[in-house]
Amino acid sequence: MKQKIINLIRNAATRAYEKGDLPSKVFPKIEVEVPKIESHGDFSTNIAMVTASVQKMPPRKIAESILKHVTDPDNILTKTEIAGPGFINFFVTMWSWYPVLHKIHQEDIRYGASDIGNGKKIQVEFVSSNPTGPLHVGHGRGAAVGDSVANILRFCGYVVQKEYYINDSGRQIDTLGRSVFLRYKELLGKKVQFSQDFYQGDYINDFAKNIIDLKGKTLLDQDEETSISYCAQFAAEHIIAQIRQDLTNFGIEFDNWFSEQSLYDSGKVGAAINNFRDKDIIYEKDGALWFKTTEFGDEKDRVVVRKNGQTTYFASDIAYHMDKFERGFERVIDVWGADHHGYISRVASAIEASGFNRNRFNVILVQLVNLLRGGKPVAMSTRAGEFVTLSDVVKEVGKDAARFIFLTRHYDSPLDFDLELAKKKTNDNPVFYVQYVHARISSIARKGRERGMDDITGDQRAMAMLKEPEEINLLKTMARYPEVLRNSAKFMEPHRITFYLMELSACFHAYYNKHRVLSDDPLLSRGRLYMVLAVQKVIRNGLTLLGVSAPERM
RNA sequence: GCGCCUGUAGCUCAGCUGGAUAGAGCAACGGACUUCUAAUCCGUAGGUCGCAGGUUCGAAUCCUGCCAGGCGUACCA
Numbered sequence: 001m002k003q004k005i006i007n008l009i010r011n012a013a014t015r016a017y018e019k020g021d022l023p024s025k026v027f028p029k030i031e032v033e034v035p036k037i038e039s040h041g042d043f044s045t046n047i048a049m050v051t052a053s054v055q056k057m058p059p060r061k062i063a064e065s066i067l068k069h070v071t072d073p074d075n076i077l078t079k080t081e082i083a084g085p086g087f088i089n090f091f092v093t094m095w096s097w098y099p100v101l102h103k104i105h106q107e108d109i110r111y112g113a114s115d116i117g118n119g120k121k122i123q124v125e126f127v128s129s130n131p132t133g134p135l136h137v138g139h140g141r142g143a144a145v146g147d148s149v150a151n152i153l154r155f156c157g158y159v160v161q162k163e164y165y166i167n168d169s170g171r172q173i174d175t176l177g178r179s180v181f182l183r184y185k186e187l188l189g190k191k192v193q194f195s196q197d198f199y200q201g202d203y204i205n206d207f208a209k210n211i212i213d214l215k216g217k218t219l220l221d222q223d224e225e226t227s228i229s230y231c232a233q234f235a236a237e238h239i240i241a242q243i244r245q246d247l248t249n250f251g252i253e254f255d256n257w258f259s260e261q262s263l264y265d266s267g268k269v270g271a272a273i274n275n276f277r278d279k280d281i282i283y284e285k286d287g288a289l290w291f292k293t294t295e296f297g298d299e300k301d302r303v304v305v306r307k308n309g310q311t312t313y314f315a316s317d318i319a320y321h322m323d324k325f326e327r328g329f330e331r332v333i334d335v336w337g338a339d340h341h342g343y344i345s346r347v348a349s350a351i352e353a354s355g356f357n358r359n360r361f362n363v364i365l366v367q368l369v370n371l372l373r374g375g376k377p378v379a380m381s382t383r384a385g386e387f388v389t390l391s392d393v394v395k396e397v398g399k400d401a402a403r404f405i406f407l408t409r410h411y412d413s414p415l416d417f418d419l420e421l422a423k424k425k426t427n428d429n430p431v432f433y434v435q436y437v438h439a440r441i442s443s444i445a446r447k448g449r450e451r452g453m454d455d456i457t458g459d460q461r462a463m464a465m466l467k468e469p470e471e472i473n474l475l476k477t478m479a480r481y482p483e484v485l486r487n488s489a490k491f492m493e494p495h496r497i498t499f500y501l502m503e504l505s506a507c508f509h510a511y512y513n514k515h516r517v518l519s520d521d522p523l524l525s526r527g528r529l530y531m532v533l534a535v536q537k538v539i540r541n542g543l544t545l546l547g548v549s550a551p552e553r554m
Numbered sequence: 555g556c557g558c559c560u561g562u563a564g565c566u567c568a569g570c571u572g573g574a575u576a577g578a579g580c581a582a583c584g585g586a587c588u589u590c591u592a593a594u595c596c597g598u599a600g601g602u603c604g605c606a607g608g609u610u611c612g613a614a615u616c617c618u619g620c621c622a623g624g625c626g627u628a629c630c631a
Contacts, residue, residue, distance in 0.1 A: 084574045288629050306629040341558055342626045425593045428580055432593050444590045513595040
């Protein structure tokens with residue numbers, strides 16, 4: 001529809017030039033928008049204002065010239081007008097909205113899809129939490145955003161891979177092993193010093209118990225480092241398994257789990273460092289190896305190998321990101337917590353130094369989550385080992401509510417997550433508001449089938465019965481969905497879909513309360529049922545991209 | 555100190571990358587269920603878009619400078 005209007009304007013403008021009504025044939029990209037205010041029409045363009053300087057004419061004059069040459073072969077316009085400083089407003093007939101219903105039913109689960117991605121390979125890496133403890137709520141938000149962004153991109157024609165990067169190497173894993181081993185010794189009656197540097201949570205103790213059940217006291221009799229590394233491996237494996245389970249319960253499946261350790265095993269970390277050394281962007285200072293990130297716009301140079309010979313995480317991150325591009329991804333998206341933002345420029349530096357354009361790398365920085373219960377903050381301290389895990393939250397409020405709420409804000413703004421609110425079944429909880437539309441329509445469809453109305457095909461006569469303002473409004477809103485999706489993909493902002501769904505839901509609920517779908521009039525009932533089933537499909541499609549279910553009953 | 559993010563109705567947030575009279579929900583008040591699910595709807599009220607300049611036909615949106623809050627600024631991740 002919008003495209004039709006754009007073509008119509010372009011043709012009119014060109015004709016106006018040919019007839020000599022406009023001095024220039026240079027027209028910018030024509031922008032058409034849906035005005036916020038209904039009285040401003042169904043579509044509006046600002047072309048007259050934008051071209052005023054090129055045409056050297058007042059905007060309203062230009063608008064007049066263009067309007068004079070507008071032709072309407074399909075007979076879709078009811079009215080055009082020039083308004084305000086030079087807007088051209090278009091009013092279209094209600095029947096020009098009907099085809100969207102056919103489109104929705106025909107494309108079904110693909111309605112809204114596009115090919116703007118053009119088959120480009122793109123990778124979205126998210127969560128990537130260290131396997132040193134369970135996932136907490138913050139990870140949940142990152143997971144919801146990352147998964148949804150990936151779904152949306154995939155739906156828009158990109159070839160998307162969802163990847164989880166496992167930090168299964170390095171100091172934190174070592175610390176994990178030491179933490180478990182200390183608890184192990186403690187449980188076996190040894191006196192131990194358990195400092196703040198170790199992981200404090202109860203789960204550490206549980207691992208120690210498990211190991212005692214499995215191995216008894218034997219770990220005390222062997223070389224301590226061997227025991228520690230055993231503990232580390234044991235704990236990490238179990239934690240990773242738990243993380244996978246939590247993510248599955250949260251509705252998330254990764255395409256690939258990428259091990260940090262594998263980068264060392266394959267020699268890629270060493271190779272990356274050597275590569276940089278050859279390029280003369282690695283140097284030695286104070287016994288450590290530094291990468292000259294300042295040459296690529298970073299604030300200061302960064303250490304890749306410490307004085308003690310240990311590599312930093314940054315070293316493997318260099319190799320990791322290089323590897324991503326070598327795997328053929330045209331674009332690489334990392335989803336990080338906002339507290340990692342200082343890390344962006346150094347990774348971007350590494351990518352550029354590896355010979356790839358840094359613009360192919362994007363970071364989605366997800367702001368933190370404040371967990372509340374009934375408006376009061378829930379104490380969370382990772383250090384003390386007291387934090388509410390993602391799995392606790394999912395257990396308490398359900399996957400759907402959790403995922404939806406995580407996506408009710410732009411990822412850039414902090415989020416208050418209230419556990420009580422998330423469980424409420426009222427209007428302040430938008431999940432149910434949207435899901436309820438789906439359930440209600442299912443219910444109507446059931447009733448319809450009881451009356452023998454299955455297999456509704458939406459013939460012209462039935463659709464022509466749709467004339468109520470609420471109906472036209474629903475059609476218009478549904479017609480906008482593909483564009484919402486494209487923008488959501490373009491800006492990688494899932495919350496646009498969330499807000500759209502709430503808006504569509506509001507339109508539906510208003511309609512439902514005012515008009516009956518199934519009535520004594522069979523033709524009208526058919527038309528309305530056809531429309532309402534289309535609403536249901538759009539809702540389901542949107543929810544699917546957000547990872548939220550669309551229930552038949554509530 | 556430097557860097558990034560945020561500041562919009564009493565509260566929580568949108569605002570389609572510069573458009574017309576800045577929008578929702580909650581909270582407050584008043585209404586609507588013998589009907590396809592009231593987990594819903596309808597109505598009323600609420601604003602110096604943090605402050606001050608600048609850019610232009612036009613600014614919540616872009617630029618600069620302040621103010622306030624959050625985060626970062628490791629041979630931690």
